[in-house]
Amino acid sequence: MSVYEATRFRYLFKSVENIVNKELTHLLAPLCITSNQSEVLLVLQEFGTLSLKKLGNLLICEGKSPSRLISSLIKKGLVIKEISEKDRRTSFLSLSSGGQDLIPKILAIKTHYDRQLLEEGIDFKALSQPFKAFIKGTSYEEKLKARFMWDE
Structure with missing residues (x-):
């Protein structure tokens, strides 16, 4: 890449x-x-x-x-x-x-x-996976979890 x-x-x-x-x-x-x-x-x-x-x-x-x-x-x-x-x-x-x-x-x-x-x-679930990897460990991950928008 x-x-x-x-x-x-x-x-x-x-x-x-x-x-x-x-x-x-x-x-x-x-x-x-x-x-x-x-x-x-x-x-x-x-x-x-x-x-x-x-x-x-x-x-x-x-x-x-x-x-x-x-x-x-x-x-x-x-x-x-x-x-x-x-x-x-x-x-x-x-x-x-x-x-x-x-x-x-x-x-x-x-x-x-x-x-x-x-x-x-568009397969939004598949598209979300790389974004979740990018966000992991940031304050945005915590915000999304707090709002029940993060699935493991």
């Missing part, structure tokens, strides 16, 4: 990521949220009230602190931030009623898009 193959892999991977993100952005636009914002809402729906740190440990879309992402969702009235009474340095995040109302719409859009991807006839 040559350096060219590794370079090509990076560009192919980035191209697929860009196509998927662009399509999800387009599909979610009527809801006035981004793909990353939808991930936050879905994680809060699945796991309930979380600290900013715990939320960050579950998000795939953010490598660092999701503070800006959360701020945008608070401004939109989709997430509620409450300061801990025990430790004023800690805050807890949960879905507002507006955020809860968006969940079925987000799930419908993402499920429809996932079905479209399946119609491409």
Whole structure:
């Protein structure tokens, strides 16, 4: 294998990521949220009230602190931030009623898009194996395991 193959892999991977993100952005636009914002809402729906740190440990879309992402969702009235009474340095995040109302719409859009991807006839299970090998031992493996998206 040559350096060219590794370079090509990076560009192919980035191209697929860009196509998927662009399509999800387009599909979610009527809801006035981004793909990353939808991930936050879905994680809060699945796991309930979380600290900013715990939320960050579950998000795939953010490598660092999701503070800006959360701020945008608070401004939109989709997430509620409450300061801990025990430790004023800690805050807890949960879905507002507006955020809860968006969940079925987000799930419908993402499920429809996932079905479209399946119609491409790609063996996603086989394709996932090299990616899992690449991710193994990183924080992303832990995030995927915590979200029950990692099978051994």
